[in-house]
Amino acid sequence: MNPLSESTRVNDVHSALNETPVSLIVRPRDTDEAAACVREHGGRGIAVCGARHAMGGQQFLRDSVLIDTRAMKAVRGCDAERGLLRIGAGAVWTDVVRACREMDGLGPHPWAIRQKQTGADELTLGGSIACNAHGRGLLMGPIVEDVESLRLVTPDGEAVECSRAENAPLFALVVGGYGLFGLVTEVTLRLVPRRPMRRLVDIIDIDDAVRAVERRIADGCVYGDFQYAIDPADAGFLRRGVFACYRPDDGATVTSGESDLTRDQWIGLLRLAHTDKRAAFEKYSAHYLASHGRVYWSDDLQLSTYIPSYSEFLTHDSAAAHARESLVITELYVPPDRLGEFLAAARGVLRESGVEDIYGTIRSIRRDDTTFLPWASRDWACIIFNLRTPHTDAGINRSRGTARALIDAAAGFGGSFFLTYHRWAAREQLLRCYPRLPEFLAKKTEVDPRGVFRSDWYEHLRSILE
Numbered sequence: 001m002n003p004l005s006e007s008t009r010v011n012d013v014h015s016a017l018n019e020t021p022v023s024l025i026v027r028p029r030d031t032d033e034a035a036a037c038v039r040e041h042g043g044r045g046i047a048v049c050g051a052r053h054a055m056g057g058q059q060f061l062r063d064s065v066l067i068d069t070r071a072m073k074a075v076r077g078c079d080a081e082r083g084l085l086r087i088g089a090g091a092v093w094t095d096v097v098r099a100c101r102e103m104d105g106l107g108p109h110p111w112a113i114r115q116k117q118t119g120a121d122e123l124t125l126g127g128s129i130a131c132n133a134h135g136r137g138l139l140m141g142p143i144v145e146d147v148e149s150l151r152l153v154t155p156d157g158e159a160v161e162c163s164r165a166e167n168a169p170l171f172a173l174v175v176g177g178y179g180l181f182g183l184v185t186e187v188t189l190r191l192v193p194r195r196p197m198r199r200l201v202d203i204i205d206i207d208d209a210v211r212a213v214e215r216r217i218a219d220g221c222v223y224g225d226f227q228y229a230i231d232p233a234d235a236g237f238l239r240r241g242v243f244a245c246y247r248p249d250d251g252a253t254v255t256s257g258e259s260d261l262t263r264d265q266w267i268g269l270l271r272l273a274h275t276d277k278r279a280a281f282e283k284y285s286a287h288y289l290a291s292h293g294r295v296y297w298s299d300d301l302q303l304s305t306y307i308p309s310y311s312e313f314l315t316h317d318s319a320a321a322h323a324r325e326s327l328v329i330t331e332l333y334v335p336p337d338r339l340g341e342f343l344a345a346a347r348g349v350l351r352e353s354g355v356e357d358i359y360g361t362i363r364s365i366r367r368d369d370t371t372f373l374p375w376a377s378r379d380w381a382c383i384i385f386n387l388r389t390p391h392t393d394a395g396i397n398r399s400r401g402t403a404r405a406l407i408d409a410a411a412g413f414g415g416s417f418f419l420t421y422h423r424w425a426a427r428e429q430l431l432r433c434y435p436r437l438p439e440f441l442a443k444k445t446e447v448d449p450r451g452v453f454r455s456d457w458y459e460h461l462r463s464i465l466e
């Protein structure tokens with residue numbers, strides 16, 4: 001087992017708003033070590049973390065034991081005929097992509113991941129499964145669709161296999177279960193053939209967005225998203241955007257390796273998004289329009305440049321060298337035919353609160369019928385905001401109020417929100433958007449009566465719901 005760290009403080013990487021004292025960090029390297037940890041420390045309460053990007057305290061439990069899963073990342077096997085990869089749940093996406101390349105030549109064709117989160121690559125498979133993450137697929141449900149099976153260490157410290165055929169009720173709780181039903185140690189991931197994809201870029205108005213998505217889908221596009229204009233003073237605010245889609249083009253030669261902006265380009269854009277939002281959008285649009293027609297591998301195009309800590313960038317940047325701050329993401333869902341109305345409401349919310357949205361995208365997501373607490377409870381249009389949040393009481397309160405107003409707006413159109421990004425939703429909002437939450441908490445008690453796996457997020461949910 002890797003060295004233990006005692007009595008230290010941990011925090012989430014992106015918002016840095018969840019500093020938490022923990023009494024011990026343990027880093028198991030495989031299922032046996034993880035099971036031994038759970039048996040040894042279960043009585044003290046255990047939180048499980050991957051790469052620490054969730055922002056609501058889902059991965060930490062105050063003054064308790066933290067199992068850091070990132071040493072469990074070895075490849076455990078593959079089936080190159082069927083496109084299945086067995087790998088440790090602590091693997092991050094770059095590990096998974098590398099493991100796919102190691103399968104090249106073993107099967108009928110190269111294999112690739114089907115989807116991953118956008119915006120960051122160093123997120124673990126376990127963390128992705130725990131929130132049931134999604135990528136930018138135009139016709140895809142969340143990542144549960146890509147999970148064949150997983151190995152779970154239960155609250156009793158037993159290792160069990162879970163899939164749609166084996167321990168199916170537990171599988172449905174674990175995916176999207178935020179680490180509360182056990183520790184995932186290995187995952188068998190369903191891969192797809194690796195294909196060249198041609199990027200197609202349009203600048204469009206939101207009124208045309210739903211039809212544009214339909215057109216691109218009819219055209220055979222598999223991936224796509226819409227990056228909208230962020231200047232509240234501009235008529236195009238939350239209206240005009242860059243619609244980038246990807247269509248398989250099997251005969252084409254891949255023309256570009258990395259599809260994303262470089263680190264320097266990202267920092268430049270980020271800086272502009274703080275100082276001149278209109279210019280930031282124009283620059284971003286120009287970059288994307290210039291890449292229209294380029295061909296990328298289907299996995300490469302999903303990799304992103306990530307500045308590990310925006311807060312660090314902001315505090316070190318001379319233009320923003322004032323109070324500490326970070327970007328808190330908030331993600332809303334509405335039925336696709338209510339998108340225009342929701343965005344009109346969101347414009348009002350942001351203009352009134354004055355909270356800056358540093359960048360944002362709109363994506364499409366298909367319904368998830370597998371998990372117990374599905375956030376994709378139907379087909380959604382998914383709208384993401386990155387709220388600039390000073391780390392002061394006033395700054396945090398303003399962002400919280402804005403996030404709540406956006407949730408109210410989405411819920412008013414029959415929509416919902418993603419639980420992973422903060423714990424700012426009010427009780428009524430949680431119950432309205434996740435009516436199965438009380439049942440989910442009851443299942444938690446049934447599966448884990450001693451409360452072995454807990455987090456500050458879980459304690460928060462219990463305190464406001466029970």
Ligand SMILES: Cc1cc2nc3c(=O)[nH]c(=O)nc-3n(C[C@H](O)[C@H](O)[C@H](O)COP(=O)(O)OP(=O)(O)OC[C@H]3O[C@@H](n4cnc5c(N)ncnc54)[C@H](O)[C@@H]3O)c2cc1C
Pocket residue numbers: 014047048049050051052053054055058059069089090116117118119120122123124125126127128130131132133134135177178179180182183184185420455
């Ligand atoms: C910049 C950025 C971009 C993002 N983009 C997207 C996106 O495009 N789509 C999307 O869906 N999400 C996105 N997210 C959210 C992200 O997918 C989730 O927060 C994810 O859970 C983070 O994974 P992690 O490895 O950092 O996990 P952590 O933050 O460490 O943990 C998150 C949760 O997973 C649980 N967990 C972790 N590992 C295990 C395990 N092995 N077994 C059981 N439970 C475990 C933890 O207990 C916790 O509840 C983004 C987040 C950021 C910061």
